[in-house]
Amino acid sequence: MNFGGDAGPRSLIRNQIEVSETRMRNGIAVLVPVFALVGVCAAFSDEGQNTAFRRIVAVLVLVSTLPAAYLVSRIRFGIIWWNRDMGHHSVPRASTYFVLYADLGVTVVLATFANHELALYGTALFAVISVYVAHFVRWAETVVHMVFTSCVIAVFAVLTWRQGYHDIAGILARAATSVIAVNATLVLLRSFSAGMLTSYRTQFANANRDPLTGLLNRRGFELWMQIAEEREPGRSGVLLLDIDNFKAVNDGSGHDGGDTVLRLLSRRLERVVGVDAAVARTGGDEFAIAVRGDIAGLTRLAEAIRGEVAVRSDDVPITVSIGVAQLASGAHGKLTGQEQIKEALSRADKAMYEAKSDGRNRVVADVSAQ
Structure with missing residues (x-):
């Protein structure tokens, strides 16, 4: 950006944006392999993967978090957030692909658990993905994420009920907790994010427009x-x-x-x-x-x-x-x-x-x- 031809303010603002974006990329990149820890803990539990095939599937997903973490560290979150829901064909699709990978990865690993109740508890991890979705994914794709995760939670609730260890009321309470954690978090954060984005866009437009003519300044x-x-x-x-x-x-x-x-x-x-x-x-x-x-x-x-x-x-x-x-x-x-x-x-x-x-x-x- 160039503010009034002054390289000083321009450099300062640009550096601040780049520092914030770098921290965000690195933070999310570190968080991706952390998800794998759930699978690792399950692998050493009697309630986790109880067959060789399930362990292989879980290990493959866990190993995939390493290249995924690297790819996430290359995403330009600032551009994606600024152009979200604006219909720009130039907006990178990497963010959408990452959410698809994260949703499917968590689902696959949870599906390998022998104890479906543990898997139902694990669906709370979708709430972390929802935090990301709230800021960096278009609205249509956000709805797909909400529907998909709700369906996964419902499936694990049914599987838990079929195991016969808990009454239906207890299972519904567990499932409702996950659904609320995943979707309410998303809706609230997205509402806040949308408000901030609108405010920043308005301020940016006003700062770069001549009030008399409506032209650029x-x-x-x-x-x-x-x-x-x-x-x-x-x-x-x-x-x-x-x-x-x-x-x-x-x-x-x-x-x-x-x-x-x-x-x-x-x-x-x-x-x-x-x-x-x-x-x-x-x-x-x-x-x-x-x-x-x-x-x-x-x-x-x-x-x-x-x-x-x-x-x-x-x-x-x-x-x-x-x-x-x-x-x-x-x-x-x-x-x-x-x-x-x-x-x-x-x-x-x-x-x-x-x-x-x-x-x-x-x-x-x-x-x-x-």
Whole structure:
């Protein structure tokens, strides 16, 4: 992330996120083999695996926890949590596969117990998986987990009843305890997690949006550019534009009139550039656009914007001066993505002021990166 172009806060926040995520990954990775301890204890119990086949099955599942723990340590939980239930196809599916593995693994090991009552007690382990599900799995998959675990608990309750050691009321109490522990934990934690996620998303959106126009602010614009470059490295460009003689607009129409002009310009910019570009208000009457394309395509877009903005029938006719620059493709080995973006913005800014110096209402393209 880039907050206001300041690398200090950006580095601090990013480091805090990475430290928290690393602790979480390592904690869950350690917890996975701990589940295997239940099977190990059962293997040495008369109530556990009482045949060679059952012991082999249990051992295979227990051994599988080691590679599973390693794979879990590679999952990017922050990305999964942030994009949960948003329908993003880019959200990693590793989290879903892990829950599937955990549910089936626990079920298989419990099924090897000779004493079904012990297995019924063991279903409480699903509650630990539910804690994970509450934060890192989509809602549809959460429902599948709840239905599956409830069915497993019901099956072991029936098997316990068939052993004939306990009355039906006692068995129902044991099964209900597991069901409540597994599902109530999940529902409560998911509700809390969803509330926190909504709050963070709202705060993040507000922190990166200009309240007057609804466009990105400078912080959000640079963040958008950095994410776009990280996802699809390539030749991106930036357009910086400034309203010509905006002080005269404010003096003649008042600040309310100036605000109306800014909002009108924002809508026109969004209409011209389309959904594949980012439009931001980076200052009082200064706007920025990030879009993919070569310098010729960027210049054509800038000319289209200049023509779209200058509408003679407007109550307050305006024109804009635009500077165009492309991210330097040869600088990838020397500059970080953030530095490339700042460098391109600096060149676009110089080009924009050159356009103003040349008489305003014109486009100047910086070709030094070609």
